[in-house]
Amino acid sequence: MAEPSAFAAPGSTKEVEDGRALTPKFDADGLVTCVTTDAQSGELLMVAHMNAQALAQTIATGDAWYFSRSRKRLWRKGEDSGHTQRVVEMRIDCDQDAVWIKVEQQGPGACHTGRRSCFYRVVPLGQDGAVTLAFDGDKTFDPTSVYRGK
């Protein structure tokens, strides 16, 4: 069901890049990319997506709302786990197709696998061909317990 967007359509490149109007450039699926970092440590916690409604609700409430591509629905971060995110600052990029939110992460972590950050594996550099990832980020909670029955 299409919701009316809270945002005006993007104008010229100059207006989008140099203007003061928030005119997000949603992709073919109606989404912008959202980069979420920890407001205190600066650590990258997760990358997710927002549709117009998620973006509008995040701006209005200061809580992080996303659109789940797998579940195809709006989603308030932490609605199941309690691990909500309070937005300290939001920024938008030059072409207005990506937003950056700096958040206060509630609870032990942002990742559904039970870790603080989704980026718990390092990709070694300087290699051709098959690459073996290195884990760096312990589990901080038990996802089977936190998401039980959800």
Added chain:
Amino acid sequence: MAEPSAFAAPGSTKEVEDGRALTPKFDADGLVTCVTTDAQSGELLMVAHMNAQALAQTIATGDAWYFSRSRKRLWRKGEDSGHTQRVVEMRIDCDQDAVWIKVEQQGPGACHTGRRSCFYRVVPLGQDGAVTLAFDGDKTFDPTSVYRGK
């Protein structure tokens, strides 16, 4: 023209999330999202995309390569401007559809508008309806000079 991918196809969810094999989940356009931060300051510089070749070349060379969706071609960051990015660390997220690179940004900035970061505008929170962006990030170079004739 389809290039053979340097990467194996993703396996089960458990293999993708808990495994040591790099099996990126490219989207329908053959891309993963790349989040690029400054290795020293932690600042978010840009969000871009990589296809299999860009990802493989970034891993092999330690220089940041992207795939330009607008120009539909592989692109070594800084090939026109000289503002290259040396990758200090690469990480991949739980479902392997986003990578995070921490880079040493060469030159005055990463953004084609002439700023250090693409995220030079703040979205004020607590508002319904139309939003006025606040600029926070001066121009650090003159893009019309840097990209002249490119």
